[in-house]
Amino acid sequence: MYCDKVMNHFANPGNVGEIPDADAIEIVENPICGNVMYIYQGQE
Amino acid sequence: MNRIYLDNSATTRTDDRVIDDMILFMREGYGNPSSLHSFGREANRAVQEARQRVAGLIGAQPDEIIFTSGGTESDNLALKGYALANGRKGGHIITSSIEHHAVLEPCRYLEKIGFEVTFLPVDEFGMISTASVEEAIRKDTVLISIMHANNEIGTVQPIDAIAKLANEKGVPFHTDAVQTVGRIPLDVSNGISMLSMSGHKFHGPKGVGALFVRKGIRLETQMHGGGQEKGVRSSTENVPAIVGMGKAAEIAGEEFDAESRRQVRIRDMIIDGVLESVPRSFLNGHRSERLPNNAHFRFDFIEGEGIVLHLDMRGIAVSTGSACSTSSLEPSHVLLATGLMPHQAHGSLRISLGRFNTEEEARIFLDNISEVVSILREMSPYNENNPIAPGGDQC
Incomplete structure (x- = not known):
């Protein structure tokens, strides 16, 4: 279940955080199985 | 380690x-x-x-x-x-x-x-x-x-x-x-x-x-x-x-009384320690009518699975709701029966003691649990201002 790739992302999370003035926010959530993702998009 | x-x-x-x-x-x-x-x-x-x-x-x-x-x-x-x-x-x-x-x-x-x-x-x-x-x-x-x-x-x-x-x-x-x-x-x-x-x-x-x-x-x-x-x-x-x-x-049978008292002492040290040091942590189960070796918590805004993996990387083995159901994504039937919402069930953690555990080990656990909860909460999209919305589809 926990392959090296998954564990690597888990131990060294990248691109994590919030973009306060994001142009778009997409929310994917399913608390029943614990999947929650907020995806922020911003253009420079 | x-x-x-x-x-x-x-x-x-x-x-x-x-x-x-x-x-x-x-x-x-x-x-x-x-x-x-x-x-x-x-x-x-x-x-x-x-x-x-x-x-x-x-x-x-x-x-x-x-x-x-x-x-x-x-x-x-x-x-x-x-x-x-x-x-x-x-x-x-x-x-x-x-x-x-x-x-x-x-x-x-x-x-x-x-x-x-x-x-x-x-x-x-x-x-x-x-x-x-x-x-x-x-x-x-x-x-x-x-x-x-x-x-x-x-x-x-x-x-x-x-x-x-x-x-x-x-x-x-x-x-x-x-x-x-x-x-x-x-x-x-x-x-x-x-x-x-x-x-x-x-x-x-x-x-x-x-x-x-x-x-x-x-x-x-x-x-x-x-x-x-x-x-x-x-x-x-x-x-x-x-x-x-x-x-x-x-x-x-021989070591029963002393061992049970010893485990209750360590258990209560863990329960009191977690509830005092970790904000928005709660005890699952009964305060007094509980196994001498069991402490079971839930933490708002994060998942037990993440806690288990982080503690494991630090050499501490604990369990989410129940070891029997970790291979499934279904929330624990026991926690749901006590009235918890699915996301609350997923935020749960079980610590269970045995004959070979010491107070020193409990202290090390307590030192680590606060840190791990903080790390996961920093990454979580949920917090006091954005509490989790109950519901969601089946997995």
């Missing part, structure tokens, strides 16, 4: 004294207990001695102990064996909604073949009320099965009162005591008809368990063959494991 094992409700480290006895019966006493020669007689004697030790731990007679392959088989034998021998035309069985799968699944099987089963609810602390058992009893109730203590949240059920009630109503009472044998006092003379136990939960080996069956109770065999274990459970006796379980029972 010195690892710390805090998952003793899943399984325990086998005691060295148990291992020493077991090795003897692989290296020298390897006879088949059914054989007539001296090898066989020695093995048979060892099995009978183990039977006495296991019986002694729960106040039973040796000939009321059937050795099995573990807790799951004991539960299966009790439920299906009893139902099939005594309720051939169907009948009604009472159990609870928070039983281990080893009880729930045999009940569901019995439903399929014509029995009716009532799954009693629990309160927010995971407690079953004796009154609800009484209300559920019908004329055609053939068996009541209520666990002694819950394997996830550690709530200890009022089985003395339930056993008394069952006796008054003339209904046999089975209890799954896998989590309590060797941990809290148990005496089957209070009216328990059948009781399941497992060797590896009290520092014995895996692959062995036992079912206490009161004299006069008839069971339909679930394992047909050579007629061992009074014909109820055929198969050549697993002598080394049975010897090991006997030794584990003897040790547990």
Whole structure:
């Protein structure tokens, strides 16, 4: 279940955080199985 | 790295004294207990001695102990064996909604073949009320099965009162005591008809368990063959494991009082420590009516799975809701039965102590848990200002 790739992302999370003035926010959530993702998009 | 094992409700480290006895019966006493020669007689004697030790731990007679392959088989034998021998035309069985799968699944099987089963609810602390058992009893109730203590949240059920009630109503009472044998006092003379136990939960080996069956109770065999274990459970006796379980029972009986007090002290240190040092942490289960070795928490905004993995990287082994269900994404049926929402169930963590845990280990755990919770909360999209929205689709 926990392959090296998954564990690597888990131990060294990248691109994590919030973009306060994001142009778009997409929310994917399913608390029943614990999947929650907020995806922020911003253009420079 | 010195690892710390805090998952003793899943399984325990086998005691060295148990291992020493077991090795003897692989290296020298390897006879088949059914054989007539001296090898066989020695093995048979060892099995009978183990039977006495296991019986002694729960106040039973040796000939009321059937050795099995573990807790799951004991539960299966009790439920299906009893139902099939005594309720051939169907009948009604009472159990609870928070039983281990080893009880729930045999009940569901019995439903399929014509029995009716009532799954009693629990309160927010995971407690079953004796009154609800009484209300559920019908004329055609053939068996009541209520666990002694819950394997996830550690709530200890009022089985003395339930056993008394069952006796008054003339209904046999089975209890799954896998989590309590060797941990809290148990005496089957209070009216328990059948009781399941497992060797590896009290520092014995895996692959062995036992079912206490009161004299006069008839069971339909679930394992047909050579007629061992009074014909109820055929198969050549697993002598080394049975010897090991006997030794584990003897040790547990001797060290019981002091060990139980010691574990309660460490448990309370962990419970108080977590609740004080981690904001938005809550205790699952009952504050006082709980296993001496169980602490079970939920933490807002994060997942137990993440906590387990982070602690594991730091050498500390704990469990999410229940080890039995970590391979599934379904929230624990026990936590849902206590009224928690799915996301709250996913935020849960179980710490379970054993004979080899120390206060120092509890302190190390406490130092780490606050840090890990903080790390995960920093990454979580949820917080006080953005609490989780209940609901969601099926996985």
